[in-house]
Amino acid sequence: MQEQRRSSYSYRSARRRRFSPVALIVAILPFVLVLFLYTRAWDAAPRFAFPWNAAQWFAALLPVSAHTTQPARPTFSRSWYIEGSVASKVGDMQALGQQDVRWMLASQQCSGSNYGSLVILDFGEPHTSQGVYGTYTVKTNHFWSDTDIADGAKQYMMAWHTVSSACRLELAIGLSNHHQCAYNGPSCSITEVGTQWADTVNGLNTWVKSRNYDKQIQVWGGYDAETTWDGADRTRQFVDGFNGNDAFKVPLVDFGDMRQGDPLTDPDTGQAEQRWTDEDRYYVAFKAGYDVPLPEIYDGPDLHDWVRLQQVYPDLNFLGIMTEACSAGERLSPIDPRVDCGSIFNGYGFPPVTALSQLKQNILQKDPLYYVTSMPVPF
Structure with missing residues (x-):
């Protein structure tokens, strides 16, 4: 005193x-x-100077009380190939959003001690239809314009938020490099595909902010870049188009492979396309702009290809993994995201926990693996 x-x-x-x-x-x-x-x-x-670095993103998504405690394991989630028609998109996407967030709640992964849930919605391969940019779905071959895709993503997010306003979500709006713009002629530019895809992601993040969802939900880009699906130069065109227009500086998640493939053939010209070098693989997965890799680890060769690339470029850090295995009816742990194969899905490869274990035993990085997501392939 x-x-x-x-x-x-x-x-x-x-x-x-x-x-x-x-x-x-x-x-x-x-x-x-x-x-x-x-x-x-x-x-x-910059107005949208958000952090894109993985560690910054995930730290920002944890509540303040959890910043000092790192989750003990990655967050497990479900991702999907979107195969429905545009006509049924409202009901389909709402039902999918409700189903996914309820599974996250049931698996008890929505607490502050977990990272947010990463969900990839893959809309297929990029094309134009009557001059409008969009995608064709993988199996059903339905055309979704970029506007349709944005509307479907909004339905998914509204349904997710309605069920739980606390369960956090990173929603990656994805497409692939499979036969990009093939047979569309000069009306389809791969660089423009990337630019407009970023426009779609930008518009969705603006919408998320306008709905006051931005403390819970973020929208990212997703790219299933496969070395045997398109040439390195054409794949780079999409990556550069996206990153050059990524106003929110959000990640472009590469959930593809890094195989040592044979020379590709351009379906338009019949000529061999540009082979991939390791520098191309590194550029698409990590070096370019805001690209981050979520490698598909279906089997031993996939694992080897990604680990080998990290050995060549030690600064390359993985966000986690993607698998495609489904369940053949066996009893699953509460956090196993696999769905029943039934007659719908063609499951292949490592179960998620096995893929995670295999990658952790072989990677060089010190940063944690944040996500494990399962994307079953439809028949």
Whole structure:
């Protein structure tokens, strides 16, 4: 108490002292300059200067109380090839969003001690139809325009949020490099595909913000870049188009492979396409813009190809893994995201836990693996 009184007395005494105007200016000027420079720096910062680095993203998505505690394991989730028609997209996408978030709640992965759920919605291969950019679905061959895709994604997110406003979601809107713009002629530019895909992602993040979902949901880009599906140069065109227009600086998740493939043939010209070098693989997966790899680990060769690339480029860090295995009716743990194969899905390869274990035993990185997502392939 005596010490407090002395401090108070000293403070009041200092307030009673008189300073000359020059002394006051000298004392205050440094603080004014610092405040001015800080204000100018804030004004000059990009409007959407969000962190894209994986560790920054995931730290930002954890509640403050959880920042000091790193989750013990990745978050397991389900991802999908979208095969329905545009005509039924509202009901289909709402039902899918409800189903996925309910599974996350049932598996008890929506707490503050977990990373958000990464869900990839793969809409197929990019094309134009009557001059409109969009995709054709993988098996059913339905055309979805980019506008249709955005509308479907909104239905999914609204349904997710309605069921749970606390379960966090990173929704990657995906497509592949399979026969990009093939047979469409000059009306379809792969660079423009990437640019417009970023427009779709930008528009969705703007919409998320307008709905006040942005503390719960973020929209990313997704790209199933496969070395045996299109040439390296054409795949780079999409990547550059997307990153050049990525206003929110969100990740472009590469959920493809890194196989050592044979020369490809352009279906339009019949000519061999550009083979992939390791530098091409590294560029598409990690080096370019905001690209981050979520490698598909279906089997040993897939695992080997990705690990070998990381050995060549040690700064390449994986977000986690993607698998495609489904369940043949066996009893699953609560966090196993596999669905029953039935007559719908063609399951192949490692179960998610096995794929995760195999990758962890072989990778070089010190950063954790954040996500394991299962995307069963439809017959």
